[in-house]
Amino acid sequence: MTTKNLKKGLRGALAAGIAAVLALSLAACSQTGGQTTSATGESGANGQSQTTFTYARSAAVTSFNLWTEITSNNAFAIDKVFEPLVSFDKDGKIIDWLAKSHKISDDGLTYTFTLRDGLKFSDGTDVTAADAVFSIKQHQAEKDAALPLTADIASVDAPDDKTVEIKLNSAYTPLLAELANFSNGIVPKDFGGKSESAFFKNPVGTGPFVVSKWDKSGDLTFAKNKNYWQQGKPGIDKLVYKVVEDGTQAVNQLKTGEVDGIESPALENIDELADGADTKIETTGSWVTDELFFNTADEHFSDVHVRRALAYALNRDDVTKAVTFGHAVTANTVLPKAIRYSTQDSIKPLNNDQAKAKSELEQSKYPQGFSAKILVPSGNNAYQQTAQLLQSAAAKIGVKLDIDSVDMATFRSRFKAFDYQIMINSAQADYPDADSIIDFQADPDGFSKSYWTSYSNDEVTKELKQAQVTPDGDERAALYEKIQQTLADEVPYIPLYSSDIVKAVRKNVNGLEVLPNDSVRFQDVTLG
Amino acid sequence: MTTRTASSASSAVPARDRAGRPPRTLVAGLVLLALIVLAVALIPILSPYDPIAEDIAAMLQPPSPVHPFGTDQLGRDILTRVAAAGRIDLALMVGVEAAPFVIGTAAGLVAGFYGGWPDRVITLLSDALIAFPFYLLVAVVAFVTGTGMKGIFLTFLIMGWIIFARTVKGATASLASAEWVESARVMGFSDWSILTRQMLPNVLSQAVAVLVSDMVALLVAIVTLGYLGLGIAPPTPDWGTMIADGQSFLATRWWVSTLPGCAVVLVGIALALIGDGLNDARRDA
Numbered sequence: 001m002t003t004k005n006l007k008k009g010l011r012g013a014l015a016a017g018i019a020a021v022l023a024l025s026l027a028a029c030s031q032t033g034g035q036t037t038s039a040t041g042e043s044g045a046n047g048q049s050q051t052t053f054t055y056a057r058s059a060a061v062t063s064f065n066l067w068t069e070i071t072s073n074n075a076f077a078i079d080k081v082f083e084p085l086v087s088f089d090k091d092g093k094i095i096d097w098l099a100k101s102h103k104i105s106d107d108g109l110t111y112t113f114t115l116r117d118g119l120k121f122s123d124g125t126d127v128t129a130a131d132a133v134f135s136i137k138q139h140q141a142e143k144d145a146a147l148p149l150t151a152d153i154a155s156v157d158a159p160d161d162k163t164v165e166i167k168l169n170s171a172y173t174p175l176l177a178e179l180a181n182f183s184n185g186i187v188p189k190d191f192g193g194k195s196e197s198a199f200f201k202n203p204v205g206t207g208p209f210v211v212s213k214w215d216k217s218g219d220l221t222f223a224k225n226k227n228y229w230q231q232g233k234p235g236i237d238k239l240v241y242k243v244v245e246d247g248t249q250a251v252n253q254l255k256t257g258e259v260d261g262i263e264s265p266a267l268e269n270i271d272e273l274a275d276g277a278d279t280k281i282e283t284t285g286s287w288v289t290d291e292l293f294f295n296t297a298d299e300h301f302s303d304v305h306v307r308r309a310l311a312y313a314l315n316r317d318d319v320t321k322a323v324t325f326g327h328a329v330t331a332n333t334v335l336p337k338a339i340r341y342s343t344q345d346s347i348k349p350l351n352n353d354q355a356k357a358k359s360e361l362e363q364s365k366y367p368q369g370f371s372a373k374i375l376v377p378s379g380n381n382a383y384q385q386t387a388q389l390l391q392s393a394a395a396k397i398g399v400k401l402d403i404d405s406v407d408m409a410t411f412r413s414r415f416k417a418f419d420y421q422i423m424i425n426s427a428q429a430d431y432p433d434a435d436s437i438i439d440f441q442a443d444p445d446g447f448s449k450s451y452w453t454s455y456s457n458d459e460v461t462k463e464l465k466q467a468q469v470t471p472d473g474d475e476r477a478a479l480y481e482k483i484q485q486t487l488a489d490e491v492p493y494i495p496l497y498s499s500d501i502v503k504a505v506r507k508n509v510n511g512l513e514v515l516p517n518d519s520v521r522f523q524d525v526t527l528g
Numbered sequence: 529m530t531t532r533t534a535s536s537a538s539s540a541v542p543a544r545d546r547a548g549r550p551p552r553t554l555v556a557g558l559v560l561l562a563l564i565v566l567a568v569a570l571i572p573i574l575s576p577y578d579p580i581a582e583d584i585a586a587m588l589q590p591p592s593p594v595h596p597f598g599t600d601q602l603g604r605d606i607l608t609r610v611a612a613a614g615r616i617d618l619a620l621m622v623g624v625e626a627a628p629f630v631i632g633t634a635a636g637l638v639a640g641f642y643g644g645w646p647d648r649v650i651t652l653l654s655d656a657l658i659a660f661p662f663y664l665l666v667a668v669v670a671f672v673t674g675t676g677m678k679g680i681f682l683t684f685l686i687m688g689w690i691i692f693a694r695t696v697k698g699a700t701a702s703l704a705s706a707e708w709v710e711s712a713r714v715m716g717f718s719d720w721s722i723l724t725r726q727m728l729p730n731v732l733s734q735a736v737a738v739l740v741s742d743m744v745a746l747l748v749a750i751v752t753l754g755y756l757g758l759g760i761a762p763p764t765p766d767w768g769t770m771i772a773d774g775q776s777f778l779a780t781r782w783w784v785s786t787l788p789g790c791a792v793v794l795v796g797i798a799l800a801l802i803g804d805g806l807n808d809a810r811r812d813a
Contacts, residue, residue, distance in 0.1 A: 248775055268601075268777045318584040322602055378757040381776045385601050388762050392582060395763075405757040 051527050052238040056250040056259040059408065060243050061220045064203045066185050067139050070146035075182050076519045077241060080222060082185025082205035085113045085132060086176060090284050092338060092432040092516045094180055098206060108171035108471060113164040120227040121188055122210045129158035134189040146447050147183045147430060151175045171469050177433035208234040208523040218243055235526040254279055254504055265504040266381060267325045273504040284514045285338040286501040287429035289331045292494040297454040298421045300372055305364035307491040311350040312357035313393040320497040322389065323382040327502065331495035333484045334437055338516055341434040341480040349488045357397045369398030375420040378405035383424040415452050427451060428518055434480050438464050442487060455492030554805020560798040568618060571611035579604065579612035580763045588781050598783040600773060610791050613765035620677060621747050624684045625739065632692025633735050637723055640700025654690040662687060670758045680750060680759060695738045699731040733810050740803035744796050751792050767792050
């Protein structure tokens with residue numbers, strides 16, 4: 001708390017200093033030039049003045065390494081600088097991006113991409129197929145890859161400057177969707193001659209923005225990429241990622257125009273911002289599910305009956321109603337409805353049945369109940385309230401749960417060290433394929449060891465690998481249906497709700513494209 | 529003062545005896561505090577609502593005859609919760625303040641009466657401790673002990689005694705050189721007897737006045753810690769957590785944060801009036 005206040009104090013002092021300097025230089029400008037320049041938004045006679053979009057976010061950008069990063073604070077900065085061959089639109093449909101077209105052979109073993117004409121990196125050098133080959137190979141070689149390419153790739157080649165060809169040893173259906181992920185952005189071959197670490201400190205990509213000023217524990221300023229391949233874009237000159245940890249402050253800053261948008265407005269504020277005099281919201285369906293996670297390596301929660309007991313004890317519809325203010329649906333399965341093969345409407349989840357909750361606990365190693373802790377980030381009102389609902393639900397069957405509120409940084413470092421018993425967190429698909437969620441949450445050998453739950457079920461692991469090589473269709477659907485039911489029955493996590501993706505912006509903001517992975521595209525943004 | 533004899537000094541404390549009537553501020557403060565204590569004691573008994581049980585169907589209702597203070601996000605009656613939280617917070621305030629009051633007063637008496645090394649040790653200790661920002665120490669203690677009452681109690685035990693020790697030491701030192709103390713010694717009273725039967729009654733009114741104003745600071749600290757999530761943890765209701773719970777929709781559902789906040793303010797006013805009244809009474813004496 002103290003360090004936070006200290007930081008705020010410093011930031012305040014800094015802001016005051018900058019404001020003073022700015023005021024002085026503006027005064028100087030208007031005196032010497034005889035021609036005044038307005039602060040933002042309007043164009044002067046001699047060229048354009050700077051338009052800046054300031055985006056309030058809850059955490060700072062700490063790294064641009066697209067291969068090793070996973071959390072949204074970094075991911076949604078990385079995707080402004082690096083772009084993949086294919087991407088997805090507002091509805092999650094895969095679209096060609098740096099590639100102008102792609103082809104998948106009938107046997108599912110050869111993927112061929114043709115690059116767009118006139119592609120340039122932000123430093124002005126041309127993008128060739130060799131850069132794409134280097135990027136994919138580098139990603140494959142990365143030992144700490146957060147979202148590794150799991151396909152059995154035989155070769156990645158550039159038959160000519162415009163063509164990228166990926167050959168597989170065995171079919172892997174999610175590959176195209178995976179390639180749409182931010183982690184498959186294209187970097188210059190050999191990092192443009194720099195070392196890898198130097199490159200990521202000052203990254204060069206094809207994206208609409210380049211890093212201009214970056215405080216790893218604070219704000220980040222992007223400048224417009226003057227060589228961007230989409231002619232005439234982006235429409236803004238500067239994009240500032242401003243860290244505003246407190247949600248109420250972010251709302252106030254949006255109302256006063258201190259920021260132009262909020263990345264994650266709290267659901268309880270959305271109606272107010274949608275009806276605001278100067279504010280509006282932009283929304284789309286989501287790939288995000290908020291869930292309760294059990295550390296299945298913990299002595300209590302390794303017992304499936306304990307987990308089932310809590311799943312039965314909780315009324316998830318109450319949770320949805322209490323914390324999402326009508327901007328979410330109760331999640332019945334880990335796969336959000338916006339992703340193909342979700343069994344949201346047909347699955348039978350465990351929910352709200354006291355008698356069954358008690359009988360499950362009686363079958364467990366702890367028929368008399370026990371005590372445990374729920375780890376939640378402080379300052380997240382929805383999670384605080386959810387924790388209280390779980391606490392009282394658990395108390396009714398004799399399980400005493402204490403709420404352990406810690407600041408966000410501690411929260412992240414603790415769950416990543418498996419240092420928790422129950423936590424509340426959210427999971428989002430990074431690309432539009434069921435595998436994105438299922439593999440991340442149920443593969444014990446994956447990067448996150450089943451979303452830091454250590455959950456392992458050989459049957460599920462086998463099925464999820466099978467689903468990866470099965471072409472889209474009924475057979476793949478059947479596999480995912482079975483996996484989702486097993487996860488619902490063994491409860492390594494309790495899916496709670498899938499909220500709409502909502503961004504709050506000032507009324508004069510046009511063209512913000514909200515994506516179902518919770519990111520946004522800024523290239524079409526203009527300030528009216 | 530100099531004309532007083534040892535025997536008359538021991539009974540010459542309360543202002544009431546001399547001035548006839550207690551100051552109006554004192555009366556107002558005591559009445560207000562009594563009303564608060566009464567409300568906090570009775571409402572949870574009389575209320576048809578459980579302060580902890582959720583009722584999602586009734587979430588976030590504005591104040592009405594059924595729920596005079598409205599309901600919170602989990603559909604709990606805020607009036608009942610404010611009163612239930614008052615029991616905890618006020619009991620904690622009194623309970624936590626007791627030990628530092630006794631320790632600080634005793635230390636101040638000894639240091640003021642004897643001077644010399646007891647004085648130097650206590651001055652050194654209190655200077656050293658006072659150099660720590662209070663909330664920093666709270667955060668450190670909470671980190672070690674975990675959140676909850678333990679941390680609050682421990683921090684106040686460490687920090688709280690200083691203000692009493694300083695006040696009482698000053699008052700005692702100025703009395704210790706008075707002639708009647710010398711006479712008491714000549715008459716064969718022991719130091720213990722002089723300290724407890726002559727000194728203490730004379731400095732107690734000052735210590736009590738400090739106690740009352742310090743309680744306000746303590747209450748604010750308890751509420752602040754709850755607000756920051758470092759204090760009393762749910763499901764136990766607490767004014768600080770209640771204020772934090774409603775913070776995110778302060779603009780649209782004002783009652784969730786505002787009414788628990790008013791409870792804190794009322795207690796603060798009552799204690800401030802009592803403290804002022806006590807000081808006035810002492811000056812009049």
